[in-house]
Amino acid sequence: MRTVTLRRSLVALFAATFAFAAITHVQAAAKDKSVLRIGYQKYGTLVLLKANGTLEKRLAEQGIEVKWTEFPGGPQLLEGLNVGSVDFGTTGETPPVFAQAAGADLLYVAYEPAAPTSEAILVPQDSPLKSVADLKGKKIALNKGSNVHYLLVRALEDAGLKYSDIQPVYLPPADARAAFERGSVDAWVIWDPFQAAAEHQLKARTLRDGQGLVSNHQFYLASKTYAEKNPQVVVALVDEIRKIGEWTKANTDAATAQVAPLLGLSAAITRDAVERQRYGAQLISPQVVEAQQKIADTFTDLKLIPKRLVIKDVIWTRSDGAPTQAAPAKLATAQ
Template structure:
């Protein structure tokens, strides 16, 4: 029953929030910022996945002295975050590289406002240790569990293309992580395309092998995504600028204190210390420039989705879902380079 209610809630958000692509005109003029002292009564609604954003900010002390309030909401993956932002339920979230593309394809009322290099090492395609599958090419005719519109969805499409396969050559079973784990464990799926910390957690719990990872296959980026509604509001726009800088500082702290961060992350989200260490050692989101190269790499993924029939063709012009208003403020604290 709970699952049915959750599905209906997501569908209602999607129906309420989607517009046609023609309604999207790209980045809008940013409103004037306001003094931080004017934000005392503001609550910023922030989406989170597996506690990754909130736990990092708290561990680094980046929420100390916050001039506004933040209410964190937990989501299973990026696509529901995009839907919630479009519906005005959240102001901001950090997602993988594919949810913004699916959002653009449906005319989502959001903009990408920040970029993070996740490397792609933790975004993998898993099979059971005793499986006869040894390569992506062996997936022909097989069942692959994957979250629709997730970074893993983009990853598996790119892997299939590199192996000379198309989605028609396999059976994609669209499931959220918990249900995908169950299907994979019960051998109802032959492979599972998934991301950290689920990759590391599964490897610690089951005898599995990886037959592919996203590094050098897709761009490995994560993105800070804000709702158009929040970007148009002077107070929320100001708070978002402050939050993005705080996240950058927190990411730098985590990079400089990996053991302390892994311990804190494990405690915050209920992972074993070893799983947290493995996950964060290879999948820490490092702030990088939201530049033309990043946007072009996203357009390439969007084109792949359209060519493979996973979204409507032609692919959306991804640049229309990008707003670089915070670039100047974020540039001094960037960690990764494109």
């Protein structure tokens, strides 16, 4: 019964809003085709791209306006993508899996290199818990369907535990932090910059990060309709993301100074988050498809999604006949 409830609640997270896709389809199709609508979260490469303004300048030459919409997390962003309120956005590894299981209209376009240290299982500084094995029977806060959901599953598996051995407490980051601070949960699985903030401000201790367990890729996704109709815009967008990522790697201090006030965090906290992230957007490779398929299969085996998924079915390929992996050329050399 518990497994059935978990499965229903996780898929329902995405399916509830996706049910309105048919209603909003006409509105989405009627939108101004000269506007690119990008969904972003509080932190990540898209925040830097938005602040930099280079994408707007590049697309203005094609008569395209860029509009930005902030979302609190990956699941909500993909709901927006599916119902037609945005055309493009970024999430971690797990949200697209649950979104695909719920029938979302999405395509994987590109990804960032692995960043396994930018998510972790945290415990209070004075916690008696010393290893993941000690989490048996404990309450663990996490944002369900997010990238850290897979980290938790893998960490438990590596420690010889089952998902049913712990008590998941599904909370968004702000509520999870509050529960963590007052001791309502024993551990918190979270990503940057919330992770870095908890380490600095709460002196939270890392029980296990993603090293040796998960890749923690960031994915860039587009609605199928938009990507297939506007391949040249998608290529330009990924190229600009790659460029701002390369700039960030070479200008960590400047990137930190730019992002810190947007996050409302200190430079020290922000710098940790910026340095743990990885940059150099690339179009989707077969190896990444394979890794993402493994994530999907894991959640299917846990009966947290109701059916087997085929990740390669939702990978973007250019409709104008140009080879996706070769355009733009610089993407192939990004690390």
